Amino acid sequence: MEVDMPNILDIALDNNTLKEMLKYMVATKYLEDLVAEDIKSPNKHCVGTAYLAPGHEAYSVGMAFALEKGDTLDSSHRDIGARMYLGRPIKRVALRRFLNHFGKKNGPTRGMDGTSHDHDDERGVGTFVSPMGAGAGVAVGKAFVHMMEGYKNVAVASFGEGASSAGRVHESMNLAGVLKFFKESTKDGKGKKLPVIFCCYNNQWAESVPVEDGVAGNLTDRFKSYGFSCVERIDGNDVIQVYLAVRRARKMAIEGKGPCAIEFLTFRVGPHGQHEAPDKYVPKEDIEFWKKEDKDPISRFKKYIFDKSILNNESYGKMFSEIKKDIDEAFDEAARAPEAVWDETYEDVFSPTADHAEPPSTSLIFQEKEFSYRETLSEALILEMKRDSKIVVFGQDVGWRMRGVFGEMQTTNPENGGSLKSPKAIEHIFGHERVFDTPIVESAQVAMGIGMAWQGWRPIVWIQFADFIATAIDDVKHAAWNYMRNRKAMPLVIMMPYGGGTGSGPFHSEDNMAMFCHMSGLKIVCPATPYDLAGLFRTAMRDNNPIMFYVHKTLFNVEKGKIPSEEYLIPFGKAKIYHQSNNANFTIIAWGAVLKEALLARKTLLSHGIIAEVIDPRTLVPFDLETVLKSFRKTGHAVIAHEASLNCGFGAEIASLLVYHAPDCLGGVGRVAGKDTCVPHAPKLEKGYLPNAAKIVEASLKIWNES
Ligand SMILES: Cc1ncc(C[n+]2csc(CCOP(=O)(O)OP(=O)(O)O)c2C)c(N)n1
Missing domain, CATH: 3.40.50.970 (Thiamin diphosphate (ThDP)-binding fold, Pyr/PP domains)
Structure with a gap:
């Protein structure tokens, strides 16, 4: 030219x-x-x-x-x-x-x-x-x-x-x-x-x-x-x-x-x-x-x-x-410098997070009452943003006009200026500089989060539906591999409502956790209850690594629970066992919205002589293999239930870990998962796709009867 x-x-x-x-x-x-x-x-x-x-x-x-x-x-x-x-x-x-x-x-x-x-x-x-x-x-x-x-x-x-x-x-x-x-x-x-x-x-x-x-x-x-x-x-x-x-x-x-x-x-x-x-x-x-x-x-x-x-x-x-x-x-x-040769430090993919030990603040606490999952998220967010002025949250429709698609960016808590009649937008509590809307730019959003985190801030990148994180996969990878490549902390939380059960069809219902479990350097968090949500969220806001934080859409308004008023953190990689028993002869592993289906299935299984412990890993990466193995070594039977498609789902990973680590205990391992299609829109089709208590019971009985 x-x-x-x-x-x-x-x-x-x-x-x-x-x-x-x-x-x-x-x-x-x-x-x-x-x-x-x-x-x-x-x-x-x-x-x-x-x-x-x-x-x-x-x-x-x-x-x-x-x-x-x-x-x-x-x-x-x-x-x-x-x-x-x-x-x-x-x-x-x-x-x-x-x-x-x-x-x-x-x-x-x-x-x-x-x-x-x-x-x-x-x-x-x-x-x-x-x-x-x-x-x-x-x-x-x-x-x-x-x-x-x-x-x-x-x-x-x-x-x-x-x-x-x-x-x-x-x-x-x-x-x-x-x-x-x-x-x-x-x-x-x-x-x-x-x-x-x-x-x-x-x-x-x-x-x-x-x-x-x-x-x-x-x-x-x-x-x-x-x-x-x-x-x-x-x-x-x-x-x-x-x-x-x-x-x-x-x-x-x-x-x-x-x-x-x-x-x-x-x-x-x-x-x-x-x-x-x-x-x-x-x-x-x-x-x-x-x-x-x-x-x-x-x-x-x-x-x-x-x-x-x-x-x-x-x-x-x-x-x-x-x-x-x-x-x-x-x-x-x-x-003349020494060549890079493999040693265990290269397997170190996460930045250490010293501030986990940070003493809890006594002034920033939940009120003694029942909180829905959505309210828990709002209140936990407010408390954390008060604690750490470097936390910012941004994404589509998080600002004062919409206050989050599920209303998760508002408070009804009078202490924070809200009331049942007129909830207060979180943007109005912290100002536009710390809570702001973005255009539809998921890739740029994640990249922006990377830039903030690189400079020592703590961004929460709000992705309106987990499905749309697919448009930013490169950027997520950039965040994930950062510590491995640069030995530099990347405290970035990508918060995503996910999952089926609302008739929203293929592009608003996906559980894509398995995709990100495969990408080293990410922590995958999926709380199933308000209690876990508050504890895991606090931990996420103190971690120095990129976190894919999944919140199930159907839990937002339904799931309620008491949040203790003292501040508590739930460490990542620590599963929760429901109905732990020395007499257990079955293990069900489930997370997110499937947890309550697993708990229902457990009740039905009792009438068949099956005493199941139900384990919610709460985080898929890191995964609490120890707890799951301990239960499986006792019971010899396990069903893993998740909402994502069966093929290459995280259930396959857990099943292979059980088979590998406890070959002598094998009564049987089964998986209940979403079908290998996209999540359908029509109610009966969607029901057919999703795992539920009946399917967990059926899979458990099959294993039980064949063992
Ligand atoms: C998303 C993506 N697609 C393709 C490539 C392969 N690639 C590497 S450099 C390059 C050309 C880049 O051109 P330009 O941005 O003008 O920079 P230049 O190489 O001329 O300095 C391509 C296509 C890439 N790195 N990233």
Whole structure:
């Protein structure tokens, strides 16, 4: 693509800063050239390939120079220049990068992830994950925290023009565009916006797809449509222009006028990945054009610096030798570093949660009365939000207008300003900054939660129905694997009403817990009673890991129970046994709404001489195998009942654990589950699909009679 852009290199930056900019651009290129060379070598140290950014140096370095201490960057796979400057000194960054490339144990991801997937938390650089555009929503979450902490800093998301077409980027920009806070503090009452800057480098190719085939319309028009206060298109090969554009955006952002979006035009003059030839699909002439002295960012800037006599051959040579020395030394040190080899620490997938030991607060307690499941959730949420001012909850229809689809975002408790006649919205208790509606952007919601949690806040991402978390699976995975990759806590609760029994059909009835049990790094919580809900919720709000918190829709208004007024926590991985007995000869394992069916089945089974203990694991991950095994070793018979489809449901996992750990006790193991279809809409069909007491009785008798 031919570009006609003025060469605006003349501005009032002091000579030292200009020199430094060149230094980091040159260091970026030197480091990347070393990596490229290493990958071609027969004795290479890099594991796999690398995604380098020749031609992006001005964009990457200029953007970073415009940031200040405490600002955060969620970068793309190509932003080594930005990391180089933000993570300075050069040797430190180079060492971290090489250790990661080489898969070394003492690298930033301990060999769990490679290439550009490192993070640098100390310097505000977030972790990069492969699904393109994933960082955009994370930056929105970090911007929220910057806002709450006084608008001293901004969050930047950097991504390519290819990534800009990903749905999650649109979701994130739309979300950033609509969110407004602190309305009362602004003159026009319109509120302040999030200090987030979306930096989109348009290097004209997304792997083999040119921009004209990947981007409908043009990027800046697209960005303008989000109502951002500042949208620009900049020559991304001019480091000063890049710097100035990000500075302008930064100023608006910290004044609460953001978000801003900038398109930086550049060109990738190397291959997409080092496993490809540079001109495999990019025309050679285009590469040559962008490599010319007046286009290539380093040559251009070097000429400017030399013309201004800021550097000359001798001083440049000295600067280059220092860069080379630092990076070469880092390379050698990384090459000598111990390789990552498997040990039990790699099986450590959860962040430790020291604050579980936190003493209970005596002032924040439930009243002595019966609470429905819904009321329990509201009151527990209010108590926890009072206890910890970093808890925020956001999602569709959680705000004051709707107060949650099930009314779970309101209180009738007079102590909290509510009454039976006029319940009070939780948003009105804590303010819009801590309880707010979002558009339909589940992926961006989870990503925003990740950004908040990364910055040490405790977001509750409210997903209106568990079914819709499917649109954010990548983001959930990002949260789940965070501790494994980065050894950084991710205190994120994803709260989801789920389940069948309301005639809501396939897309509002799903129990998809098994899907997430399979994803290491998530805790899966599914309280069946108000008592368990309060205790497990408190635990969730003190845990440092991502939690999928399932609340069954049919329990909301039906299930009632007394909540003790003293504060109690229920540890995860501790099952509850109903009707525990030395004489038990049968074990039923059930959770969520199926628990009450299991308890009904137990009554019927008594008349057949079957004495069943009913175990509710309460959390599927971690799973209390010990309690379940203890019962099974005594009874030798078990039925596992759950609402999700049978095939690959969590019942299969439990059955295999029983068979494996207690082969001598096998009277029989059965499963009662949802049918292997989607959840039907028509009442009799839905009834046919769902497990119930009669089906549990039938399966139990079959096992009993055959044993
Ligand atoms: C969701 C997703 N789909 C596909 C890919 C594979 N992929 C990796 S990089 C890339 C091209 C990205 O283009 P762009 O965002 O413009 O960044 P660039 O590679 O040009 O720097 C693709 C398709 C991916 N990582 N994530």
